Amino acid sequence: MSTTQSERLRGLLEPLVAAKDLDLEEIEVSRAGRRGVLRITVDSDEGVELDTCAELSRAISEKLDETDAMGEGEYVLEVSSPGADRPLSEHRHYVRATGRLVRLTLTGGDEVTARILAVDGEGLDLEVPGVKGRKPTARRVTFAEIAKARVELEFNRKDKKEEEA
Structure with missing residues (x-):
């Protein structure tokens, strides 16, 4: 049974990322001319600070x-957090997006733009903004x-911090 380079890298780097209380979201290996490019994307419930990315980059480079x-x-090593508009694919992504406005494309093709109010094991409780003076409506969408x-x-x-102040 052979393993891919990404799988080997994940096994090697996941403990380093976990030691910083982060989740290893993505590993991407590509080419840029004669050099390889290794992009590591990490995240946490509280987000990721630039200093943490720099510390992790040094630890990964040494490893x-x-x-x-x-x-x-x-090769070039890039360690970063996901962009603000990154796709949501894991349960934890939806939990982290609670309170945020999201655009969902449903399996039937319909699109829904709504705010995530709550997330559980089955799906999302949403608030769909009202249009033309109408009140927002509640909606339930399963994963x-x-x-x-x-x-x-x-x-x-x-921002959540502003609301708490």
């Missing part, structure tokens, strides 16, 4: 230097109904 996981050639989901950027959204 990779000790092994042959990236081969003999040169089985969701084909794609993405956080919508809100430029005038109040």
Whole structure:
């Protein structure tokens, strides 16, 4: 049974990421000319600070230097957090997006833009904004109904910290 390079890298790097109380979201290995590019995406319930990415990048670089996981050639290492509008695919992504506006594409093809109010093991409780002066409505969507989901950027959204103050 052979394992892919990404699987080997995940096994090697996951303990380093977990030690920083982060989730290893994605590993992407690609080429840029003669160099390899290794992109590591990490996240947590509280988000990821730039200093944490820098510390993790140093730890990952040291670990990779000790092994042959990236081969003999040169490579560029990028460690970052997911973008604000990244796709939601795991249960924890939906939990982290609670309170945020999301765009859901349902398996039937319909699109719904709504705010996530609550997440459980079966699906989402949503608040669909009212249109043309109407009041918002509640809606329940199960995970089985969701084909794609993405956080919508809100430029005038109040931050959780502001609401608590």
